[in-house]
Structure formats: C-alpha cells, structure tokens
Amino acid sequence: MREIELSYTVEPSAEQLRERLTPRSILEYADVYEVRSCEPTDDGAEATVAIDGTEMTVVFSALENGYAYRFVDGGMFEERYSRVTVEDGEEARVTATARYTFDSIWSFVLDRLGAKTVRRELELTITNLLEDVAADEPEPVADEPERADDRE
Numbered sequence: 001m002r003e004i005e006l007s008y009t010v011e012p013s014a015e016q017l018r019e020r021l022t023p024r025s026i027l028e029y030a031d032v033y034e035v036r037s038c039e040p041t042d043d044g045a046e047a048t049v050a051i052d053g054t055e056m057t058v059v060f061s062a063l064e065n066g067y068a069y070r071f072v073d074g075g076m077f078e079e080r081y082s083r084v085t086v087e088d089g090e091e092a093r094v095t096a097t098a099r100y101t102f103d104s105i106w107s108f109v110l111d112r113l114g115a116k117t118v119r120r121e122l123e124l125t126i127t128n129l130l131e132d133v134a135a136d137e138p139e140p141v142a143d144e145p146e147r148a149d150d151r152e
Contacts, residue, residue, distance in 0.1 A: 001099055002112070003097065003099045010092050025129070026084055029125040030121045031128065033050065036048040046059050065085045065086055066083065066086055067083070078107065080098065100114070
C-alpha cells in the first residue's frame with residue numbers, strides 16, 4: 001500500500017473552494033477519467049468512470065470539509081482510497097490524499113512506479129479546482145491613466 005498526500009495553502013476562501021468541490025468536479029478536475037455517470041446517494045455519490053477503456057465504480061462520502069472516495073470495483077486497483085478536503089484558516093488549506101495498491105502480483109513494483117501518476121492526478125485536481133474558482137473572480141479594474149491635458 002502506498003500513500004501520497006499533497007497540501008497547499010491557497011488564496012481563495014475555503015467557502016469558495018468547497019462550493020466548487022463536488023464528486024463530479026473532483027473526477028473531472030483529475031483530467032484522467034471519463035465520467036460516464038454520477039448519481040447522488042444518501043451520504044455522497046456513486047460514479048462510473050472509465051480510464052483507457054477500463055470501467056470503474058467510485059463511491060463518494062461527504063465529509064464536513066470535503067469528500068472521501070474509494071474505487072469499489074473494476075479497474076486496476078486492488079484498493080484505492082482518496083480524500084480531498086478544504087480547511088478554514090487565515091488562508092484556506094487544500095489537502096488531497098491517495099492510498100492505493102494495484103491489483104497484481106507485481107503490486108510492490110507497480111505501486112512505486114504509479115506514484116508519479118497518482119501524484120500528478122492529485123496535483124491536477126487541486127490546480128483545476130483553483131483555476132475554476134479563479135475563473136469566476138472579477139477582473140480588477142485598472143484606474144484610467146491620468147492624461148497630461150486633464151490636469152489643471
């Protein structure tokens with residue numbers, strides 16, 4: 001079993017980030033899954049995704065400050081559990097964690113080789129979340145430059 005955790009202190013407020021954080025958006029922000037369905041459940045959602053033609057089911061549980069999710073059937077993982085959370089503070093802190101092991105007798109090698117890919121997935125999830133929030137921020141209005149002939 002391998003674990004990767006990334007944590008960033010960011011400018012957008014925790015509230016702005018949590019508004020964008022949904023099971024579907026987490027999968028889309030990762031930029032590796034084709035989301036085929038995402039249906040709400042009593043405590044989160046259940047999604048069907050595909051990667052390289054392999055279909056997997058992902059079950060999400062809502063947390064107070066984000067989501068936990070696990071891949072429950074199909075796919076390449078014997079076990080995969082992830083979590084994306086947003087903590088309040090003077091600045092918001094976004095944390096993404098993945099614990100996984102591949103479904104193979106060679107998992108001790110594959111887990112290590114896959115670390116870079118899993119890390120990149122978590123980085124993209126956070127980066128795309130931040131870019132999505134930033135896209136809704138109003139552009140700062142620059143003051144009109146004072147022209148010489150406007151002065152008295």
